[in-house]
Amino acid sequence: MGNQGQLGLQIDYTGMMKGPQNPDGFRNEELLGLQTKLDQAKTSLEIRWEAGQLDFTKLLISIKEQVPEIIKYADTVATRFDNFVVLGIGGSALGPLAVHQALNHYYYNELPPEKRGHRPRLYVVDNIDPVRFNELMEILDPKKTLFNVISKSGNTSETMAQFLIVRDILRRECGNSYPEHIVVTTDKEKGNLLPIALVEGFQRFVIPAGIGGRFSELTPVGLLAAAVCGIDIDQLMDGALSMDHWIWESKGVLANPAQLRAGLAYLSWQKGKNISVFMPYADGLKTMADWYAQLWAESLGKRYDLQGREVFVGQTPVKALGVTDQHSQVQLYVEGPDDKVLTFVTVERFKESRIIPLDSGLPEDIHFLGGRTLEELLFAEQKATEYALTLANRQHQKIILSSLDEYNIGQLLLLLEWETAYMGELLNINAYDQPGVEEGKNGTYALMGRKGYEKKKLEIEEYGKTQYRLNE
Numbered sequence: 373m374g375n376q377g378q379l380g381l382q383i384d385y386t387g388m389m390k391g392p393q394n395p396d397g398f399r400n401e402e403l404l405g406l407q408t409k410l411d412q413a414k415t416s417l418e419i420r421w422e423a424g425q426l427d428f429t430k431l432l433i434s435i436k437e438q439v440p441e442i443i444k445y446a447d448t449v450a451t452r453f454d455n456f457v458v459l460g461i462g463g464s465a466l467g468p469l470a471v472h473q474a475l476n477h478y479y480y481n482e483l484p485p486e487k488r489g490h491r492p493r494l495y496v497v498d499n500i501d502p503v504r505f506n507e508l509m510e511i512l513d514p515k516k517t518l519f520n521v522i523s524k525s526g527n528t529s530e531t532m533a534q535f536l537i538v539r540d541i542l543r544r545e546c547g548n549s550y551p552e553h554i555v556v557t558t559d560k561e562k563g564n565l566l567p568i569a570l571v572e573g574f575q576r577f578v579i580p581a582g583i584g585g586r587f588s589e590l591t592p593v594g595l596l597a598a599a600v601c602g603i604d605i606d607q608l609m610d611g612a613l614s615m616d617h618w619i620w621e622s623k624g625v626l627a628n629p630a631q632l633r634a635g636l637a638y639l640s641w642q643k644g645k646n647i648s649v650f651m652p653y654a655d656g657l658k659t660m661a662d663w664y665a666q667l668w669a670e671s672l673g674k675r676y677d678l679q680g681r682e683v684f685v686g687q688t689p690v691k692a693l694g695v696t697d698q699h700s701q702v703q704l705y706v707e708g709p710d711d712k713v714l715t716f717v718t719v720e721r722f723k724e725s726r727i728i729p730l731d732s733g734l735p736e737d738i739h740f741l742g743g744r745t746l747e748e749l750l751f752a753e754q755k756a757t758e759y760a761l762t763l764a765n766r767q768h769q770k771i772i773l774s775s776l777d778e779y780n781i782g783q784l785l786l787l788l789e790w791e792t793a794y795m796g797e798l799l800n801i802n803a804y805d806q807p808g809v810e811e812g813k814n815g816t817y818a819l820m821g822r823k824g825y826e827k828k829k830l831e832i833e834e835y836g837k838t839q840y841r842l843n844e
């Protein structure tokens with residue numbers, strides 16, 4: 373698929389298609405045969421759009437209009453604070469982290485302030501491990517730190533627990549000025565964070581009601597952290613908008629990138645490929661794989677279809693990193709069960725290059741490396757892995773980014789969100805809820821003694837009576 377105007381993203385799906393070495397690949401007719409289903413999917417998505425369930429695309433323009441306000445606030449706090457800490461989990465943490473890692477210096481926090489444009493260090497605390505939490509608090513000066521509490525629901529136990537600890541520390545350390553150290557990103561009308569923010573006077577940004585956590589990176593959830601750390605969020609939004617336009621305007625599975633990616637995923641899933649491996653070949657995209665895993669898993673892993681029938685669908689996402697995981701996982705992908713489909717994400721032009729020195733005094737077997745660059749080696753390894761998979765008749769495809777920049781990352785995020793939405797329709801499920809997570813949440817409330825969950829607590833205690841343990 374060629375570039376569309378300014379577009380920097382390409383999809384190479386040769387490795388999914390039938391060829392001399394991959395007889396089990398798809399034929400063009402199979403893809404085209406999905407068109408009626410994809411057209412129905414588009415109609416269903418349009419209905420969702422009308423109903424406010426597809427706001428990750430519907431609200432893009434209005435979010436883009438908020439960019440100046442976000443940048444203004446970000447620039448003000450960037451000069452005032454040394455550290456910007458995101459407290460959140462799932463979609464409220466993975467997006468900010470993924471975009472930061474993709475676009476900023478890999479060792480951003482370790483850079484001296486002048487090389488960070490005098491912008492704060494960024495920490496994203498996406499867990500409640502007490503060791504990590506305490507160790508972070510040990511290195512931060514609360515007086516020089518701004519905490520961004522992000523929770524769509526405003527109710528998530530992990531985030532609320534982090535918030536309560538931080539608020540307590542700030543009240544002790546910063547006295548009456550503690551509200552200046554907290555910025556809250558949450559729903560406009562619901563949740564427990566909102567009333568606290570209103571009463572205590574925290575700066576507030578809104579996550580639109582119709583955008584679920586895993587679809588929320590291109591809202592203040594991700595935009596604020598990115599802007600604070602110097603990322604050009606205007607370009608990020610422009611990239612997203614251009615992809616959105618491409619997807620709305622292009623007709624047919626061979627022209628529409630979201631239909632193509634979802635169509636290929638659906639065909640492979642029908643053929644028993646229950647595992648989707650997402651394998652970027654750039655360290656900057658490592659956490660993008662984490663973000664994608666949540667998007668794909670929580671959206672598509674469902675017990676019931678839209679008619680309420682038990683279906684147990686979904687494709688298990690696996691995160692991998694090229695070339696690192698060539699030396700740990702690729703053996704399985706080439707020779708293990710043929711139940712996987714791989715997506716490589718490659719970057720054509722790295723922003724840095726490194727030449728490998730030539731030393732003719734060293735063993736001849738390593739001479740081939742001398743004078744070549746690290747990126748040449750990485751490209752060669754990626755291509756060789758594709759070839760090995762093809763020889764083994766294993767299906768793979770590639771998303772190619774011309775470079776790692778804001779525009780391309782905006783495009784990538786939106787493409788992956790859209791393909792998930794299409795895949796949800798093809799699987800005939802609701803891609804926007806996560807009922808399977810609720811039981812665990814309720815169980816946690818019960819075990820932690822939340823009011824109203826007393827019965828659940830008794831149930832869990834009863835269930836825990838029979839145990840099989842070694843070495844007790």
Ligand SMILES: O=P(O)(O)OC[C@H]1O[C@](O)(CO)[C@@H](O)[C@@H]1O
Nearest residue numbers: 461462463464523524525528585
């Ligand atoms: O942003 P919230 O509401 O705190 O939710 C955090 C995460 O928890 C979930 O609701 C359940 O895992 C995710 O969908 C979400 O991204």
